Amino acid sequence: MNFNFLNDLNESQRQAVEYIDGASLVIAGAGSGKTRVLTYKIAYLLTKGFPPSSILALTFTNKAAREMKERIAQIVGERTARYLWMGTFHSIFSRILRNEAQYTGYSKNFTIYDSSDSSSLIKSILKERNLDTKVYPPGLIQSRISTAKNNLITPEAYAVNIDFIKNDRQSRIPLLSEIYQTYCNRCKQADAMDFDDLLLQTNVLFRNHPEVLEKYQQLFQFILVDEYQDTNFAQYLIIKKLAEHHERICVVGDDAQSIYSFRGANIDNILQFRNAYHDARIFKLEQNYRSTQTIVNAANSLIDKNRAQIQKTIFSEKEIGHPIKLLSVFTDYEEGMTVAEHILELYASNNYRYADMAVLYRTNAQSRILEETFRKQGIPYRIYGGLSFYQRKEIKDVIAYCRLVCNQNDEEALKRIINFPARGIGETTVGKLVECAQNNNVGIWEVLTNLNKYNVPVNAGTASKLNDFHNMIETFSKEVEIKNAYELAVDIVKNTGLLNEANFDHSTESISRKENIEEFLKAIHEFCENKQEEGESLPILSDFLSDVSLLTDQDTDKDSMSDKVTLMTVHAAKGLEFKAVFIVGMEEELFPSMFRITNERELEEERRLFYVAITRAKERCFISYAKSRFRNGKTNFCTPSRFIKDIDPQFLEFSQEKEPAFQKKKYMNWDDEVENERNRFYSETNEKETYSEAQTTHFAPRKLKKLDQSSDEKIITDNSSFPVGTMVKHQLFGIGKVLETSISNGNEKASIDFGEKGVKSLLLKFAKLEVVK
DNA sequence: GTAAGAAAAATTTTT
DNA sequence: TTTTTCTTAC
Numbered sequence: 001m002n003f004n005f006l007n008d009l010n011e012s013q014r015q016a017v018e019y020i021d022g023a024s025l026v027i028a029g030a031g032s033g034k035t036r037v038l039t040y041k042i043a044y045l046l047t048k049g050f051p052p053s054s055i056l057a058l059t060f061t062n063k064a065a066r067e068m069k070e071r072i073a074q075i076v077g078e079r080t081a082r083y084l085w086m087g088t089f090h091s092i093f094s095r096i097l098r099n100e101a102q103y104t105g106y107s108k109n110f111t112i113y114d115s116s117d118s119s120s121l122i123k124s125i126l127k128e129r130n131l132d133t134k135v136y137p138p139g140l141i142q143s144r145i146s147t148a149k150n151n152l153i154t155p156e157a158y159a160v161n162i163d164f165i166k167n168d169r170q171s172r173i174p175l176l177s178e179i180y181q182t183y184c185n186r187c188k189q190a191d192a193m194d195f196d197d198l199l200l201q202t203n204v205l206f207r208n209h210p211e212v213l214e215k216y217q218q219l220f221q222f223i224l225v226d227e228y229q230d231t232n233f234a235q236y237l238i239i240k241k242l243a244e245h246h247e248r249i250c251v252v253g254d255d256a257q258s259i260y261s262f263r264g265a266n267i268d269n270i271l272q273f274r275n276a277y278h279d280a281r282i283f284k285l286e287q288n289y290r291s292t293q294t295i296v297n298a299a300n301s302l303i304d305k306n307r308a309q310i311q312k313t314i315f316s317e318k319e320i321g322h323p324i325k326l327l328s329v330f331t332d333y334e335e336g337m338t339v340a341e342h343i344l345e346l347y348a349s350n351n352y353r354y355a356d357m358a359v360l361y362r363t364n365a366q367s368r369i370l371e372e373t374f375r376k377q378g379i380p381y382r383i384y385g386g387l388s389f390y391q392r393k394e395i396k397d398v399i400a401y402c403r404l405v406c407n408q409n410d411e412e413a414l415k416r417i418i419n420f421p422a423r424g425i426g427e428t429t430v431g432k433l434v435e436c437a438q439n440n441n442v443g444i445w446e447v448l449t450n451l452n453k454y455n456v457p458v459n460a461g462t463a464s465k466l467n468d469f470h471n472m473i474e475t476f477s478k479e480v481e482i483k484n485a486y487e488l489a490v491d492i493v494k495n496t497g498l499l500n501e502a503n504f505d506h507s508t509e510s511i512s513r514k515e516n517i518e519e520f521l522k523a524i525h526e527f528c529e530n531k532q533e534e535g536e537s538l539p540i541l542s543d544f545l546s547d548v549s550l551l552t553d554q555d556t557d558k559d560s561m562s563d564k565v566t567l568m569t570v571h572a573a574k575g576l577e578f579k580a581v582f583i584v585g586m587e588e589e590l591f592p593s594m595f596r597i598t599n600e601r602e603l604e605e606e607r608r609l610f611y612v613a614i615t616r617a618k619e620r621c622f623i624s625y626a627k628s629r630f631r632n633g634k635t636n637f638c639t640p641s642r643f644i645k646d647i648d649p650q651f652l653e654f655s656q657e658k659e660p661a662f663q664k665k666k667y668m669n670w671d672d673e674v675e676n677e678r679n680r681f682y683s684e685t686n687e688k689e690t691y692s693e694a695q696t697t698h699f700a701p702r703k704l705k706k707l708d709q710s711s712d713e714k715i716i717t718d719n720s721s722f723p724v725g726t727m728v729k730h731q732l733f734g735i736g737k738v739l740e741t742s743i744s745n746g747n748e749k750a751s752i753d754f755g756e757k758g759v760k761s762l763l764l765k766f767a768k769l770e771v772v773k
Numbered sequence: 774g775t776a777a778g779a780a781a782a783a784t785t786t787t788t
Numbered sequence: 789t790t791t792t793t794c795t796t797a798c
Binding site: 060061062088089090091115195198230259260262263362363364365385422424425426427428429550569570571572593594595596609631632633 | 774775783784785786787788
């Protein structure tokens with residue numbers, strides 16, 4: 001082993017690595033060598049005599065875990081690195097839950113429900129109870145249940161909590177508590193855990209079985225947690241429990257990069273670390289090795305506008321570099337062209353390959369237009385996100401078959417494929433099965449196995465179809481334990497006719513579906529080979545399934561070698577870096593998202609998201625915003641994001657665009673107008689007034705009329721349906737009071753105070769408001 | 774019971 | 789715009 005690796009570290013990094021006697025928090029600014037510290041720390045622990053199997057290292061993504069493992073393997077060798085407990089929270093604790101299945105009430109091979117399984121289960125529960133999905137929106141229920149689980153509130157605890165019950169009654173969803181209970185019962189019956197369960201059930205396991213907890217407390221001599229700012233309460237408590245005795249724990253994170261609160265992440269975990277671990281040492285990694293001084297300073301000036309944060313001074317000793325270039329364009333289409341031009345220019349300079357560049361956006365929907373322009377311009381690109389490989393219909397179908405074969409209680413899988421490929425078992429029949437199952441308090445599979453016993457009211461033809469289906473699944477399931485996963489999967493795909501179904505015509509889509517299935521089978525094959533290399537004689541299908549359900553698209557980047565521009569959301573870009581970064585769509589209501597501008601906490605998170613975006617850039621950063629954007633089927637007029645103003649202008653450069661060839665004649669005077677607006681933009685001191693004023697003052701009204709009949713002005717109105725002071729009810733936000741109604745862009749808006757949920761500005765045509773007396 | 778076609782609705786981030 | 793749900797005709 002190379003003992004000199006500590007020399008690669010700067011002073012604060014080295015201190016962070018060498019402190020192993022107690023709890024520590026490492027505040028790792030963007031680009032400060034966080035991964036290096038983590039990997040070296042693990043290597044250091046190994047040299048200090050900690051066996052690899054006594055080190056628990058938790059990451060946020062599979063990719064991060066894999067990369068870190070590789071880097072550690074380079075230092076200490078693969079044979080040692082292999083035994084580290086390193087992975088995502090979800091994968092590590094699903095492993096523990098499987099190992100300890102005897103204590104959990106679930107089987108060793110429990111199924112993992114993904115969010116679409118959860119959602120469809122919730123929908124069936126609502127349907128069975130005859131509840132209107134307008135009163136009980138499935139999405140809202142799902143997120144409430146998820147929040148409850150993330151905060152370790154079991155259905156039993158929920159039912160007796162007066163605050164929740166009162167709150168639900170106020171939101172007009174008093175049955176939520178019961179739905180939550182039913183949801184959990186049904187998951188249990190299906191021998192399935194959803195993502196949140198993996199953390200919740202781990203906590204339940206540790207609470208109910210101190211001897212099991214004790215075992216893992218002993219096992220894990222040292223615990224490391226990456227991306228600590230993104231942990232939720234369930235994760236916090238698991239770590240706290242595991243580290244209780246020895247408190248040899250090191251968490252690494254950056255509060256400035258906390259961007260997952262919508263998933264339950266609690267930034268207070270990192271801000272209040274000392275409350276949980278009183279003697280914790282705090283190390284700050286403040287030198288940024290990634291970006292130019294300009295980029296670092298610009299990002300600093302931005303994040304400085306947030307209130308909740310840990311004091312730190314991020315600095316760079318790299319060159320000053322180029323200013324961040326603002327690209328003001330008229331349309332989203334033009335934005336794509338401008339970005340494309342810059343990409344081609346950088347590429348032509350020979351200093352940048354395509355793979356050195358990334359385009360980051362707030363929402364996936366923005367990728368389409370970029371894709372179009374890149375195709376036209378012949379720029380190779382790769383899109384991350386959107387529909388992941390495992391989310392494709394044909395793949396989900398194959399997985400559903402595999403799931404059902406491994407676990408006949410998996411009702412979501414069963415419902416998905418009982419009539420796919422079509423075999424004459426329609427909705428009515430499934431309805432009868434479900435009803436029968438409910439009445440007898442058993443699972444659908446049980447009913448399917450004993451059609452006669454349960455007197456399912458179906459005719460002979462249907463009964464025989466049901467039996468055929470039942471027998472087919474049963475035949476496969478008998479082979480699960482004795483057959484190699486790959487062989488069984490091939491059997492399933494062949495015998496069920498899934499391949500034919502996918503390839504029913506010769507369209508490109510059809511061929512691609514077929515290829516996807518083949519690709520999937522190949523993945524199973526690889527899985528088997530890997531397992532066999534590790535010495536497992538018979539890798540079975542259920543093993544593969546427990547792996548695959550925790551994989552995401554990030555884990556399946558096949559051609560990372562090829563020279564392509566990366567297109568992804570800012571969220572997906574966390575942890576990555578590129579020589580040049582284009583942040584597009586920096587407009588109000590898009591970035592920051594319109595859903596998050598009324599709540600200060602959420603707005604700060606949006607700002608952190610922008611901070612993450614900027615700090616991905618090593619050398620060049622471009623920020624673009626369009627005046628108009630095609631969104632949700634129509635053209636919207638946009639104003640530049642308030643966040644642009646948060647950046648100290650000394651780090652910015654405005655585009656001095658020459659007339660691009662593609663620019664239409666009617667936009668000829670645009671540059672002048674933009675110039676005016678820029679001046680206005682920065683001389684403006686009254687934040688509130690800036691954008692609406694700028695709009696009316698600097699747009700020649702005549703011109704606007706030519707483009708769109710509607711005006712950009714915000715006009716305060718007196719809406720007869722919702723006069724000021726009216727109490728209204730909103731699906732998501734509950735009861736609120738109308739503060740103001742207005743018309744802007746021809747859209748009727750209302751500003752409504754929802755109390756705890758904050759003041760929201762809603763478009764009346766979207767928000768289905770009901771007046772309450 | 775099925776499939777296509779029409780109408781309506783929803784538009785964020787994801788382990 | 790895309791996706792989901794509803795309707796209608798086979």
